[in-house]
Amino acid sequence: MLDTPTRDRRAERHEATRAEILEAAWELVRAEGLAALSLRELAAKVGMRAPSLYSYFDSKHAIYDAMFAEGNRALMERRAALEFTGDPGVDLKRLARLFVQFSAEDPARYQLLFQRTIPGFEPSPESYALAVRILDETRRHLAALGVRGQRALDLYTAMIAGLSAQQLANDPGGDRWLRLIDDAVDMYLEHIRSTHAVHPIPRRARVTSKEARR
Amino acid sequence: MLDTPTRDRRAERHEATRAEILEAAWELVRAEGLAALSLRELAAKVGMRAPSLYSYFDSKHAIYDAMFAEGNRALMERRAALEFTGDPGVDLKRLARLFVQFSAEDPARYQLLFQRTIPGFEPSPESYALAVRILDETRRHLAALGVRGQRALDLYTAMIAGLSAQQLANDPGGDRWLRLIDDAVDMYLEHIRSTHAVHPIPRRARVTSKEARR
DNA sequence: GTCTATATCCAGATAGAC
DNA sequence: GTCTATCTGGATATAGAC
Numbered sequence: 001m002l003d004t005p006t007r008d009r010r011a012e013r014h015e016a017t018r019a020e021i022l023e024a025a026w027e028l029v030r031a032e033g034l035a036a037l038s039l040r041e042l043a044a045k046v047g048m049r050a051p052s053l054y055s056y057f058d059s060k061h062a063i064y065d066a067m068f069a070e071g072n073r074a075l076m077e078r079r080a081a082l083e084f085t086g087d088p089g090v091d092l093k094r095l096a097r098l099f100v101q102f103s104a105e106d107p108a109r110y111q112l113l114f115q116r117t118i119p120g121f122e123p124s125p126e127s128y129a130l131a132v133r134i135l136d137e138t139r140r141h142l143a144a145l146g147v148r149g150q151r152a153l154d155l156y157t158a159m160i161a162g163l164s165a166q167q168l169a170n171d172p173g174g175d176r177w178l179r180l181i182d183d184a185v186d187m188y189l190e191h192i193r194s195t196h197a198v199h200p201i202p203r204r205a206r207v208t209s210k211e212a213r214r
Numbered sequence: 215m216l217d218t219p220t221r222d223r224r225a226e227r228h229e230a231t232r233a234e235i236l237e238a239a240w241e242l243v244r245a246e247g248l249a250a251l252s253l254r255e256l257a258a259k260v261g262m263r264a265p266s267l268y269s270y271f272d273s274k275h276a277i278y279d280a281m282f283a284e285g286n287r288a289l290m291e292r293r294a295a296l297e298f299t300g301d302p303g304v305d306l307k308r309l310a311r312l313f314v315q316f317s318a319e320d321p322a323r324y325q326l327l328f329q330r331t332i333p334g335f336e337p338s339p340e341s342y343a344l345a346v347r348i349l350d351e352t353r354r355h356l357a358a359l360g361v362r363g364q365r366a367l368d369l370y371t372a373m374i375a376g377l378s379a380q381q382l383a384n385d386p387g388g389d390r391w392l393r394l395i396d397d398a399v400d401m402y403l404e405h406i407r408s409t410h411a412v413h414p415i416p417r418r419a420r421v422t423s424k425e426a427r428r
Numbered sequence: 429g430t431c432t433a434t435a436t437c438c439a440g441a442t443a444g445a446c
Numbered sequence: 447g448t449c450t451a452t453c454t455g456g457a458t459a460t461a462g463a464c
Contacts, residue, residue: 162375
């Protein structure tokens with residue numbers, strides 16, 4: 001009698017090739033722009049012909065979708081690795097810096113995740129759920145730091161989005177807007193402290209980074 | 215002897231057709247996305263075949279370039295029509311509202327003017343000069359309102375860019391971020407008043423809207 | 429799984445008749 | 447200025463042999 005192997009070597013190899021294709025796709029879009037991705041070129045980069053890619057992805061949009069999910073997962077992991085102090089002034093700056101740096105370091109990824117300029121591409125529900133989860137974590141996190149309410153949250157995201165957009169559009173590779181992050185967060189905190197009450201959850205009851213992620 | 219006509223009716227007609235083509239192009243990109251513009255479709259919309267467009271524009275990029283210039287001119291004119299009071303709290307809000315509304319009302323135009331996601335398209339020097347001029351006017355204007363220095367200007371533009379980006383990406387057609395403009399400008403003014411001195415130029419010496427445009 | 433060959437469709441741009 | 451016809455090249459996707 002033949003025992004069923006506990007590892008499926010074929011599936012593992014399939015996954016590895018998929019990952020290789022995605023990595024090549026990232027390199028291509030970083031070099032030539034998100035919209036310029038072509039299956040022929042992508043296949044050539046991994047030593048295949050274009051039709052072979054269809055053994056790994058159903059369509060070009062499926063590749064974009066996998067990249068969209070990867071990008072969001074990368075952001076989530078980077079955020080999970082952050083250490084927080086419970087001090088809004090410190091933590092909001094770390095969060096903001098994380099996001100703006102993440103945006104600035106890869107314009108193509110920024111375009112895919114946040115600008116959606118690929119004609120006809122919409123992320124699948126599963127991939128989109130990742131993006132929703134990130135926003136939800138941010139909401140919880142800011143709430144834990146004492147920043148509550150839709151308006152306060154929207155103002156924060158607008159500020160971060162603006163710093164990212166300007167950095168990418170007008171000083172790619174530089175730090176002209178990155179250097180404004182601390183200033184911007186101070187401005188934000190001054191403001192919401194003067195208009196709303198800001199009460200970080202006290203130390204004993206504070207949510208941990210892990211809990212905030214739920 | 216034949217007098218030279220003072221009007222060139224042929225040139226006028228040519229200009230009119232050019233304008234008609236551009237108007238059709240705007241309608242197309244608003245309906246189907248900036249990147250989806252095709253010469254065949256555009257030509258059909260104005261009752262021509264694709265090759266005839268080449269009598270009016272040298273290339274597809276030349277059409278984008280003309281649209282880029284038109285968009286910037288529209289923004290410039292809208293700004294020139296604004297009335298200013300000299301009060302930074304009032305004027306900065308009017309400026310901000312103008313810009314965010316301008317962005318929100320036409321996503322395709324926003325993408326063309328501020329995001330540059332068309333592969334291979336770069337505005338011609340003449341068209342780009344318009345964009346530079348707008349930024350320069352903003353700089354002068356803010357200076358006249360007492361907001362000076364690169365950092366202060368960059369923070370302002372980031373805020374406006376962020377409100378626009380979020381409004382377009384997450385609430386197109388709505389006003390969720392538009393409603394935050396006054397709040398954001400107040401936040402900004404509170405901040406720079408507490409960190410830099412803000413001294414609007416006194417009434418007698420204040421630059422007029424026309425002067426600020428130089 | 430990968431290939432060749434191909435289907436199908438589209439694009440921007442040009443030549444040259446009228 | 448506008449047209450037809452065409453060039454050239456690209457794309458995604460599929461069929462079917464190996």
